[in-house]
Amino acid sequence: MSGTDGADLARFSINQMTVKQLSLPELADACGASGVTHVGLWREPVQAYGVEATARLMRDAGLTVTTLCRGGFLTAIDADARAAALADNRRAVDEAAALGTDTVVMVSGGLPAGSRDLRGARERIADALAALGPYAEAHGVRLAIEALHPMYASDRCVVSTLAQALDLAERFPACQVGVTVDAYHIWWDDTAPEQIARAGAGGRIHSFQLGDWTTPLPEGVLNGRGQIGDGAIDMREWLGHVTAAGYTGPIEVELFNERLWARDGREVLAETAARFLDHVLR
Amino acid sequence: MSGTDGADLARFSINQMTVKQLSLPELADACGASGVTHVGLWREPVQAYGVEATARLMRDAGLTVTTLCRGGFLTAIDADARAAALADNRRAVDEAAALGTDTVVMVSGGLPAGSRDLRGARERIADALAALGPYAEAHGVRLAIEALHPMYASDRCVVSTLAQALDLAERFPACQVGVTVDAYHIWWDDTAPEQIARAGAGGRIHSFQLGDWTTPLPEGVLNGRGQIGDGAIDMREWLGHVTAAGYTGPIEVELFNERLWARDGREVLAETAARFLDHVLR
Numbered sequence: 001m002s003g004t005d006g007a008d009l010a011r012f013s014i015n016q017m018t019v020k021q022l023s024l025p026e027l028a029d030a031c032g033a034s035g036v037t038h039v040g041l042w043r044e045p046v047q048a049y050g051v052e053a054t055a056r057l058m059r060d061a062g063l064t065v066t067t068l069c070r071g072g073f074l075t076a077i078d079a080d081a082r083a084a085a086l087a088d089n090r091r092a093v094d095e096a097a098a099l100g101t102d103t104v105v106m107v108s109g110g111l112p113a114g115s116r117d118l119r120g121a122r123e124r125i126a127d128a129l130a131a132l133g134p135y136a137e138a139h140g141v142r143l144a145i146e147a148l149h150p151m152y153a154s155d156r157c158v159v160s161t162l163a164q165a166l167d168l169a170e171r172f173p174a175c176q177v178g179v180t181v182d183a184y185h186i187w188w189d190d191t192a193p194e195q196i197a198r199a200g201a202g203g204r205i206h207s208f209q210l211g212d213w214t215t216p217l218p219e220g221v222l223n224g225r226g227q228i229g230d231g232a233i234d235m236r237e238w239l240g241h242v243t244a245a246g247y248t249g250p251i252e253v254e255l256f257n258e259r260l261w262a263r264d265g266r267e268v269l270a271e272t273a274a275r276f277l278d279h280v281l282r
Numbered sequence: 283m284s285g286t287d288g289a290d291l292a293r294f295s296i297n298q299m300t301v302k303q304l305s306l307p308e309l310a311d312a313c314g315a316s317g318v319t320h321v322g323l324w325r326e327p328v329q330a331y332g333v334e335a336t337a338r339l340m341r342d343a344g345l346t347v348t349t350l351c352r353g354g355f356l357t358a359i360d361a362d363a364r365a366a367a368l369a370d371n372r373r374a375v376d377e378a379a380a381l382g383t384d385t386v387v388m389v390s391g392g393l394p395a396g397s398r399d400l401r402g403a404r405e406r407i408a409d410a411l412a413a414l415g416p417y418a419e420a421h422g423v424r425l426a427i428e429a430l431h432p433m434y435a436s437d438r439c440v441v442s443t444l445a446q447a448l449d450l451a452e453r454f455p456a457c458q459v460g461v462t463v464d465a466y467h468i469w470w471d472d473t474a475p476e477q478i479a480r481a482g483a484g485g486r487i488h489s490f491q492l493g494d495w496t497t498p499l500p501e502g503v504l505n506g507r508g509q510i511g512d513g514a515i516d517m518r519e520w521l522g523h524v525t526a527a528g529y530t531g532p533i534e535v536e537l538f539n540e541r542l543w544a545r546d547g548r549e550v551l552a553e554t555a556a557r558f559l560d561h562v563l564r
Contacts, residue, residue, distance in 0.1 A: 111514055115514075116515060116516040116519075149432060150432050150471070151431065151432070151433040153469075153470035153495075153514075154495055154497055154513070155497045155498075160470045160471070161471075161472075163473075164472060188400070188432040188442045189432070189442070190400070190401070190404075190446060191445075213435075213436055215436055216501060216502040216503075217433065217501070219498060219500055219501040220497075220499065221498075221503060231436070232393055232397075232435075232436040234398040234399075
């Protein structure tokens, strides 16, 4: 863990969730100390700190916001719930614009209680994107549909593969809707490389994220994403796929991990940057 | 929970793991009491009871063995480990033949320790099948590659989709190698129906299994398979897919579930048969 310099970290972005134990001012300070210039932010802590205040904090620290996580949750059947979800996603777009990022990561939502209709849920996402896409474009923001690992299909995200994400995104202009490519969620999928090529050809890779696959998965399977290099995913291979597809944007490391959260956040940030250099770039 | 009669349960098979708290004689007896005539067995309890003794017990109880679970674990790199795996799989074939079932369910194995090479692991499975297929055929047994849910890709089974399973199986004659279609593992996959059609067209649906998807998943994600009807999977839809593909064989319910194992096994068996009638057939 050494030799992190600005040039090597030029594409590295730390997703706020990876070091959620840090307050926003602490995050900004720790980024400065580690030579990190990109951050992916989450709506809840940003709202708690204030959107304008966060934008100012990031600007003053010389930090660029690569993504805002997250919009989505668009699978409700009930009309009131659907209207509320659309309104909330418009707010996410407003927040992204205020923060100066052009990308809102979209986690589409799971099956409504009692439903077994994956196809219907996916269609409702498309309906919602039709309403949200023009609003996002008008604010200079792109919606980046994230395929989540199939283990989340029932309760979090019915979009389980990059192909499904692209089937949705391609109904809309790329300046409105694209995809998030997150190796954690798609590493097992031997068709993902060709789907990354498809996404790149359409100019739809709006975000690229990394997290490592470690087992055993914890109860609920949410907070077991491994530090880069600790798991089964060949990070260079996935960077190679998006690079071959023409992607030159930020590389965001987003980990949900109770053990990382229990540690000193500054140390975790420095470690993550070092792992990025060792396992992604070199 | 009523009205279970022999005709309705004619295609129902109870996988031994669903009621693993029952000894083999208890299982045979409980099947008689519930009108169940098909069982899927597991190697470890069969070996403990004795293969020939189990075969006699099943025969005397009028039970047909639909599958033997499981062969596989063919991804090792080390030559000795590979030779041991091949020998063990030949024994599985011998045991299946002795039990009178024509199907060994194959769980292919995960990544070897420290490896990140999914493609290489999948190729080693093909190499092993080339050695095992003719042996199985000579004993009247078919190897049924099971795609396991992608959440098992690193530590249990690098074959994560039905398409991957068929890509492997189709290198060999259908009388040697086919697939197990288990709705629990593939329900999230919108391409699975066309893959089931592909499997049916090739005469490769050697086993059809059901389990329901319930959340939250437990730590390790192995023993959280829900009772039929408790979860997100539309059982009739998946039966419809295999039926459209020409499958007329047994429908095996295989649940790994700590809560079911903590209950009276006879009660769980009767409940499972009743759920099958309510959620799969009617």
